[in-house]
Amino acid sequence: MDEVDVPRSHAARRALIDAYRRGPYSPARHLGFVVVFGLSVAALSIGLLRDLQAIELLAVPLHWIVANAAEWRFHRDLLHRRTPPFQWTYDAHIGHHRIFVDGDMAVAGPHEWWTILLPWWAIAALALALVPICGLLALAFGANVGLLVMATSMLYVVSYELLHLSFHLPIGHPIGRLGVIRWLARHHEIHHDPRKMRRYNFNVVLPLWDWVRGTTARP
Ligand SMILES: [Zn+2]
Numbered sequence: 532m533d534e535v536d537v538p539r540s541h542a543a544r545r546a547l548i549d550a551y552r553r554g555p556y557s558p559a560r561h562l563g564f565v566v567v568f569g570l571s572v573a574a575l576s577i578g579l580l581r582d583l584q585a586i587e588l589l590a591v592p593l594h595w596i597v598a599n600a601a602e603w604r605f606h607r608d609l610l611h612r613r614t615p616p617f618q619w620t621y622d623a624h625i626g627h628h629r630i631f632v633d634g635d636m637a638v639a640g641p642h643e644w645w646t647i648l649l650p651w652w653a654i655a656a657l658a659l660a661l662v663p664i665c666g667l668l669a670l671a672f673g674a675n676v677g678l679l680v681m682a683t684s685m686l687y688v689v690s691y692e693l694l695h696l697s698f699h700l701p702i703g704h705p706i707g708r709l710g711v712i713r714w715l716a717r718h719h720e721i722h723h724d725p726r727k728m729r730r731y732n733f734n735v736v737l738p739l740w741d742w743v744r745g746t747t748a749r750p
């Protein structure tokens with residue numbers, strides 16, 4: 532069983548949003564920074580490609596799989612286990628789980644997007660952390676591979692943020708009604724069942740690594 536204290540009533544969960552709120556908030560600036568930063572770094576990386584070979588393009592699907600596995604592991608081991616020195620990532624994520632449970636997944640509006648999205652600076656911190664890794668890949672396999680890994684990573688994070696947001700849209704929102712979004716949202720909603728969140732459905736973008744690791748739960 533999970534030890535996370537998730538309030539039982541809708542009203543008590545909604546009250547947490549006010550309890551967690553810190554100062555004024557601009558959803559447009561928050562999401563805008565993530566999307567503009569991610570797409571700009573991806574575009575810059577793609578713009579720097581030179582004499583691209585077909586074989587080098589393999590870096591894109593291969594790294595997408597690595598990113599999907601990393602998303603799974605980060606979510607399971609850092610967001611659902613209090614692992615020093617990253618206790619704050621656990622606390623922030625558990626806050627998200629205490630507000631939204633299966634059957635009650637919707638935000639009231641954009642002013643609550645901060646309860647869904649990663650901190651605005653997370654994508655910039657990831658890009659910085661990837662610079663030495665992409666540098667090593669560039670040394671080992673050529674500059675194009677390093678650039679493609681950076682671009683794929685940024686597009687992965689932007690898609691993660693947009694998809695996670697779409698899973699928590701108000702009921703009846705046109706984006707949430709799209710077939711593929713509905714299917715992915717159902718996968719994520721099961722993860723929001725407090726009895727399942729520590730063991731199942733860690734992928735948000737596409738549940739590939741959940742399938743590989745056997746952590747896909749049904750309703
Ligand atoms: Zn969620």
Ligand SMILES: [Zn+2]
Nearest residue numbers: 610624722728
């Ligand atoms: Zn989670």
